[in-house]
Amino acid sequence: MSVDLTTEIAGLKLKNPVTVASGTFGSKDEYAKYVKYEKLGAIVTKTVTVKPRKGNPMPRIWETPSGMLNAIGLQNKGINDFIENKIPYFVKIKTHLIVNIAGESIAEFVSLAKRLDPEKSVSALELNISCPNVKKGLAFCAKPESAYEVVKAVKEATRLPLFTKLSPETHDFLGVAEAVIRAGTDALSLINTIRGMAVDIEKMRPQIANIFGGLSGPAIRPIALRYLYEIKTHFQIPVMAMGGIRSAQDALEFLITGAHLVAVGTANFINPKATMEVLEGIEAYLKRKGFHSIGGIRGALKVKGDSAEPPVPAG
Numbered sequence: 001m002s003v004d005l006t007t008e009i010a011g012l013k014l015k016n017p018v019t020v021a022s023g024t025f026g027s028k029d030e031y032a033k034y035v036k037y038e039k040l041g042a043i044v045t046k047t048v049t050v051k052p053r054k055g056n057p058m059p060r061i062w063e064t065p066s067g068m069l070n071a072i073g074l075q076n077k078g079i080n081d082f083i084e085n086k087i088p089y090f091v092k093i094k095t096h097l098i099v100n101i102a103g104e105s106i107a108e109f110v111s112l113a114k115r116l117d118p119e120k121s122v123s124a125l126e127l128n129i130s131c132p133n134v135k136k137g138l139a140f141c142a143k144p145e146s147a148y149e150v151v152k153a154v155k156e157a158t159r160l161p162l163f164t165k166l167s168p169e170t171h172d173f174l175g176v177a178e179a180v181i182r183a184g185t186d187a188l189s190l191i192n193t194i195r196g197m198a199v200d201i202e203k204m205r206p207q208i209a210n211i212f213g214g215l216s217g218p219a220i221r222p223i224a225l226r227y228l229y230e231i232k233t234h235f236q237i238p239v240m241a242m243g244g245i246r247s248a249q250d251a252l253e254f255l256i257t258g259a260h261l262v263a264v265g266t267a268n269f270i271n272p273k274a275t276m277e278v279l280e281g282i283e284a285y286l287k288r289k290g291f292h293s294i295g296g297i298r299g300a301l302k303v304k305g306d307s308a309e310p311p312v313p314a315g
């Protein structure tokens with residue numbers, strides 16, 4: 001029995017629902033010896049900014065129980081290098097390219113969108129309005145008004161579908177989600193990392209030079225799932241879900257809760273073939289359960305007392 005893994009999101013038709021989380025899959029061909037890129041439903045790039053960024057001082061990575069802290073600080077070579085040197089590489093790869101962008105101002109977001117708009121190999125933009133590791137990184141997603149303004153401005157500047165990446169680090173998560181949906185985002189990406197810290201007790205210093213780092217990996221999976229569930233309970237927006245996905249079982253939890261796409265992040269550092277294992281495992285699960293398509297399980301979560309009020313959102 002063959003199963004149909006094709007997935008539609010934000011007007012894009014993807015061959016399957018498996019992708020990678022921004023910043024965890026190199027910036028070009030680093031994973032190509034482990035993964036056939038065209039087997040992925042889409043590739044999401046590391047955040048691209050207007051100017052090159054060196055990132056934060058070292059140390060900026062620390063392993064934690066079931067996860068890691070990172071404070072890379074959006075290190076990248078900037079939009080000119082991306083268009084000159086990265087795009088020509090991705091043009092040859094037959095899958096969707098979702099370019100993650102971040103600006104320090106609305107004008108920067110708009111200028112990045114306008115630079116990428118004419119690029120035929122770019123399928124969509126992911127707006128990183130939720131990076132916890134740079135000054136003002138969380139500014140846009142902290143409040144519904146600022147989140148609305150940036151998404152609205154980018155929407156007006158480009159034909160490309162928009163994924164808006166949110167963080168739980170706001171006091172009004174559902175308010176921010178509602179605002180970016182109203183501003184015209186085509187999908188949400190959930191979740192970015194959550195700030196944490198660790199201490200070197202010998203040196204009596206933080207393990208991360210930046211003091212805080214974003215926590216990712218299996219440690220945040222239950223939190224990511226909860227936010228996905230809250231979004232699916234309140235809105236009809238498709239979601240690219242991420243947060244601690246390292247196996248098919250993990251990915252299936254998100255798909256059953258209602259995600260259209262699942263992105264493998266931190267797991268790529270431990271197992272560079274994780275995406276392929278996730279993909280094979282999803283297909284095997286669908287066959288075993290007798291589903292003909294991925295649509296059969298999306299949002300199939302059975303909640304006792306379905307008609308009851310949704311749980312009170314936290315925060």
Ligand SMILES: Cc1cc2nc3c(=O)[nH]c(=O)nc-3n(C[C@H](O)[C@H](O)[C@H](O)COP(=O)(O)O)c2cc1C
Pocket residue numbers: 021022023024046047068070072074100128131165190191192193215216217218220242243244245263264265266267
């Ligand atoms: C080392 C590292 C770098 C990251 N860089 C970015 C980035 O450039 N842009 C972005 O939007 N998210 C970035 N993220 C966040 C991931 O895309 C993802 O949202 C988060 O790590 C949760 O997924 P995971 O637990 O599977 O890693 C980064 C995460 C890690 C661990």
